Amino acid sequence: MAKTNRTARPASRPSRRSAPAPKFVTGSLLRHLLVMTGTGALGLVAIFLGDLANIYFLSLLDEREALIAAIGYGSSVLMLTIGIGIGLAIAATALVSPAIGAGHNVRARRLSASAHLWTLVVSSILALVVWLLIPQLLDLLGATGRTHELASSYLTIVVPGLPPLALGMTSSAVLRSVGDARRAMNVTLFGAITNVVLDPILIFGFDMGIQGAGWASAMARVSVMLVGLYGVVVVHGLMGRPKLRTFLADGRPLAAIAVPAVATNLATPVANAYITAVISQHGDSAVAGWTIIGRIMPVAFGAIFALSGVVGPIVGQNYGAKDKARMHETLRLALLVTAGFTAGAWALLALGAPVIVSQFQAKGETADLIFLFCHWLSPLFFFLGALFVSNAVFNTLGRPHISTALNWARATLGTVPFVLAGEAIAGSSGVVTGQMIGGIAFGIIAVALANRLIDYVGDDSSPARPTTGRVDSLIKVFLGLRPATNQAGTGK
Numbered sequence: 001m002a003k004t005n006r007t008a009r010p011a012s013r014p015s016r017r018s019a020p021a022p023k024f025v026t027g028s029l030l031r032h033l034l035v036m037t038g039t040g041a042l043g044l045v046a047i048f049l050g051d052l053a054n055i056y057f058l059s060l061l062d063e064r065e066a067l068i069a070a071i072g073y074g075s076s077v078l079m080l081t082i083g084i085g086i087g088l089a090i091a092a093t094a095l096v097s098p099a100i101g102a103g104h105n106v107r108a109r110r111l112s113a114s115a116h117l118w119t120l121v122v123s124s125i126l127a128l129v130v131w132l133l134i135p136q137l138l139d140l141l142g143a144t145g146r147t148h149e150l151a152s153s154y155l156t157i158v159v160p161g162l163p164p165l166a167l168g169m170t171s172s173a174v175l176r177s178v179g180d181a182r183r184a185m186n187v188t189l190f191g192a193i194t195n196v197v198l199d200p201i202l203i204f205g206f207d208m209g210i211q212g213a214g215w216a217s218a219m220a221r222v223s224v225m226l227v228g229l230y231g232v233v234v235v236h237g238l239m240g241r242p243k244l245r246t247f248l249a250d251g252r253p254l255a256a257i258a259v260p261a262v263a264t265n266l267a268t269p270v271a272n273a274y275i276t277a278v279i280s281q282h283g284d285s286a287v288a289g290w291t292i293i294g295r296i297m298p299v300a301f302g303a304i305f306a307l308s309g310v311v312g313p314i315v316g317q318n319y320g321a322k323d324k325a326r327m328h329e330t331l332r333l334a335l336l337v338t339a340g341f342t343a344g345a346w347a348l349l350a351l352g353a354p355v356i357v358s359q360f361q362a363k364g365e366t367a368d369l370i371f372l373f374c375h376w377l378s379p380l381f382f383f384l385g386a387l388f389v390s391n392a393v394f395n396t397l398g399r400p401h402i403s404t405a406l407n408w409a410r411a412t413l414g415t416v417p418f419v420l421a422g423e424a425i426a427g428s429s430g431v432v433t434g435q436m437i438g439g440i441a442f443g444i445i446a447v448a449l450a451n452r453l454i455d456y457v458g459d460d461s462s463p464a465r466p467t468t469g470r471v472d473s474l475i476k477v478f479l480g481l482r483p484a485t486n487q488a489g490t491g492k
Helices: 002-017 029-058 064-101 105-132 134-141 145-177 181-205 209-235 244-249 251-282 284-300 302-320 324-359 364-396 400-412 416-437 440-456 470-478
Strands: none
Touching (some): 029 181, 029 209, 029 284, 029 302, 064 105, 064 145, 064 251, 064 284, 105 134, 105 145, 105 244, 105 251, 134 251, 145 181, 145 209, 244 251, 251 284, 251 400, 251 416, 284 302, 284 364, 284 416, 302 324, 324 364, 324 440, 400 440
């Protein structure tokens, strides 16, 4: 009897915690957003600072433009692979967290093991394919000569580190699923610390240059895996003994979530790769400027990336509580917080632009692009943040296809014509300006659709809304809603 009672108590606690009402359906929504964003931002900004450290230390060497440009080309390739790792981690969260919430610990351990194994298999195959195609991929991006050689040597070292990185990301997702936010944050935090510590030792101490940066990144990825697996296996015991039958059976539900998540997360890397290919026609100095901007952006706006991960749980709990007013308010406040973070980052970037240029020893076109972004283009990140926040709403309310469609529309319709027009008008400056301007419309569209989705989803208890025309009906079809029928029964 004592064993039965001890088993029953832990089961009752999670059930109360997973009820719709406890944390986010009451109290200040603004406080929920700010507190959770603050804790999530630390781990994200740390990993982005680790990437920025690579660029900074290499900027202190000779051939700085060629070295930074090489990292830029390499990063375009790596971002494509990381997007797949993110999709696999999202799938792990979606399957493991409900099992944990329901008290099905055996199922959670099994799904965790399957998620990690599938991550290892998929990321290993992907790493091998990319490793074999490094020269061809760099050719497609426009790398030539010495820059091509440097980028190839960097990727040859870093690409094999994809499997440990992907495993660490999946472990972090499982840790978040069990509610261990601190250890989930430590996964990226320890990786960033490893990178920052090893960079100067290998680059300068062992005189390894860009190869030292590559080895520092590779070892940081191993540390990410080790910290993540320690939390999953040792601390929480969430790794069941893998079996071939369950491994294969769990592949289908994992793929059902991972495939659309991967598709969504690949849109931005594909767009960035296209921009890199276009800007490469303007020389290494332009690519170096674009690369530095690409490292500054996530550091400056890391809080917005973290915010997009906070919106989903808050909207989800209030959706479960059928409180659409708080769902709308969450979206509204998230956009206001995004605007506030953007304004703060813009002020810091505008004031700090001379320091950034000086620290990276940027000159000519490289410096011009950095000043352009810091002074004039950075406030446009608000619209990208609005898209991220809206994506969280779509995914939480079961409409991931909207996120996928909008992200790819922005990566194509919102990128290609604007980049080409900008290049024709103002060269490399026009390329960077065009890609920022092209995202404005999709941020606005995403917010409008998110509000519309909140209005309609789960509205079975409300009176049927009359249709307002063909456009409204098409929007409902896109949102995955059944066409509304008016009270006269004429709607289709």
